[in-house]
Amino acid sequence: MTSMQIPGQIHEYQRLSHLLTRQKAAFLNQPMPSARTRIEKLNALKALIINHSDEIVAAINEDFSNRAESETMLAEIFPLLDAIEYSKSRIKKWMKTERRKTPLNLAPASAHVMYQPMGVIGIVVPWNFPVFLGLSPLVSALAAGNRAMIKMSEFAPGTADLMQALIGRYFSEDDVTVVTGELDVSTEFTKLPFDHLVFTGATSVGKIVMKAASEHLTPVTLELGGKSPAIIHESFPIEEAADRLAFGKGMNAGQICVSPDYIFCPENKLDAFVNAFIKSMSQAYPTLRDNKDYTAIINDRQLLRLKNYLDDAKEKGATIVEINPAHESFEGTRKMPMTLVLNTNDTMLIEQEEIFGPLIPVKTYHRIEEALKYVHDRDRPLALYYFDYDNKRAETILSQTHSGGVCVNDTLSHVAVDDAPFGGIGPSGMGHYHGREGFVNFSKAKTIVRKGRINVTKMVAPPWNNAMYNMLVKSLWFKFKVLKR
Template sequence: MVAEVKELHSNSPEIQRMQRIFDVQKAAFRQQPYPSAEQRTELLGRIKPMLINNKDAIVDAINRDFSNRAADETRLAELVITLEGLKYSMKKLRKWMKPQKRKVGALQWPGKTWVEYQPLGVVGIMVPWNYPIQLAVVPMLTALAAGNRVMIKMSEATSETGALLEKIIGETFSEDQVAVVNGEVDVAQAFSHLPFDHLLFTGSTAVGKHVMRAAAANLTPVTLELGGKSPCIIGQDFPMKDAAERIAFGKCLNSGQTCVAPDYILCPENRVQEFVDAWSNQVKQSYPTMVNNPDYTAIVNERQHSRLSGYLSDARDKGAQVVEINPANEDFSGSQKIPHTMVLNVSDDMQIAQDEIFGPLMIVVPYKSLDDAIAYVNERPRPLALYYFDWNQANCDKILKHTHSGGVCLNDTISHVGVDDIPFGGIGASGMGAYHGPEGFITFSKTKGIYKKGKMNATKYILPPYNRGMHKLIDKYMLK
């Protein structure tokens, strides 16, 4: 398969560079297949100054890629979360690397057994456009903690950020340790065909299928972070003003261009108008103006803008009620921004009901009972995140036991992604595998089971030719 990629794209300098780096990293890993804790810590220690010394350049690059990305959103979601993850990994690294003692059974006695975590080799990371620094560096540092070499393919939609990260990674790490690759879709396709020892992809479900298909040709294990339609269920008695305020953190950040942003609201049918009013007030309070407001992040490009506008047109044509929140009555024509918009009376044949929204549009669905809300969620593909608002613990337990999702927040949105000690990953249509926390270290490691036998060889007593004593031994001690 690699030979096919070389032949198909032999005239592409970026693909030729990518193949060369891959070969260099594979050779370097063979020379050093198990870096020590001190070596790994030294590599991780380079990341913080790299980010801090370039924080203004990172803010500027992402702002240019989006035409407007709120600077504080970049600092919080790209830099703070990444640095917190780095601090956590450095603190836990030696514990993760320590072999784990396990128990032997009767057939293996006398002997001892344990598990060691061995680096995989060269890890590929395919990065989406919505959080290009965080979603490149967090898996990168986790893979480095596990002792691997890393290649990163940045999204063509954030070319300014991709070029900057390629530059600062190149200044921080040798090419045989970490390298960044940029380029268009053909480069991404070739990247996914490389025989990595593990491939992590973050992006859409549709593209994830192509990536998995390419990786399968090399039997490359994959971790897929795919998003999906994350539901937000408001309990019957939860204060609506508080719900709107807490949902705003997850939906307004990056103008909803977040894989775990609430996609649709399941609201008690007798409180729908209460939610519409509370959400409108919350958005107006956060963004009294939008078009020229630097705090209001734009849609990343025209393609995504047209996709979102198409959802609204399709929903209107099929009978949905569209509630646009535009406090200053601004004209958005010619702008890359879209106002926060609620869509009610949605039917399953509408495009907005089928696709992940990934923008400042939000569906509101009424429900009669909590069982109805659970059924609505379970009838659809399993989401990356689920949010439930209720102070009643019995109801919370019911949600946890009767729904499946990659992760859950109770009485909040998206905060679980920033908790470094728990895994982050999807299920079904929202992905497979996980990283963050100890699960991330395990994802990028080979969990190797080892058994060591002592000088006494007890198995000699169960070697052929078998006899009546052997039968008695098995019946008395092993088949009881």
């Protein structure tokens, strides 16, 4: 594996471009890998994950300064293994050329759609789930027959170095390669003429990535996040809502793109919700400072950002409810307690920016239409969470809102469904991956019309108004049930 940390004055773009050129050349030598080849590559990825899961857990834990092994296993390792097995069992079916209907005016002919690999996929990985969000799109890319270059996050350097070494051990550089490095490497990476570029991260950065990709008209898949709302219906048991939301928000200390970003609950149940949420969090995490189950903030920069959100909210009149059951000090650590923020307003940073941490505003409504209007008036989110056991009412909510995905009476779990697409909408992203949709996303659906020896076109061709043309026109009008002289 070529190292991306060579000292001195290096032209990053040329070096990255060389790697891409090699992969594109290798792709041209095998532009339509067989199902067997694709499955072999997925098996190699599976072996990498299984054989080195302990090392992966340890590297991520080190990068965060603390992240529960259970969270890494449940949110990164097992979902990847599920995705690999799901794709392996369906690749042959997905690869089959599909027959499509041919219009009468093209007869005799057949029409088919072939799903052809695009070439080399670029994948830019965020720091919050540095293995899952790098390898999950890779699963779809390999299933579709592509090669890939992966830029790991500089904010998870230990994991980045480990993945570079492991990918280099299980894959040739012409198949899959991992590059590491700081922001300058990421910037040059997104400028490369990939056949498709995947970026997961902040909406503001996504705009820059899309602009860079546009120079080569590179298609992009953007997974951007945003502010994902949770809405609790008046009829839903408030303690149950608090338990389910506490679990979802507690995962990775809220450092998840689909983490609930704010909660709407009925005004007359606010106190009950706050008390139930505190109770649920306190039972799950009775201590925080030295608790291996409670994830730390990834770095000092992110911790400072979150503290600034809290300070800004306090100055502007918010009520801060810190959940710190053991009354611990977190000096010298990157632990940050889960904190409810009440009485917020639109002037506060916490209302304007994606939170991406263990802070969550709780808002109230008199009528649920107020909550829906609030959601409608803002950017379309990556996820929406609705709590209501009435299926008919829930269907109405789903039909009246737009979001990348939805959980009814749960949080986060839609991301783990392999047989369904994952992706944003508008400011929360574009494009999909996972399962069949990932295969299609990283393929070119190529239409093929095939004709045989009989050339009917010649009989219909100019000079017009010939007998065959007139018969064809009458047949077409009849097909559309139009009587025309």
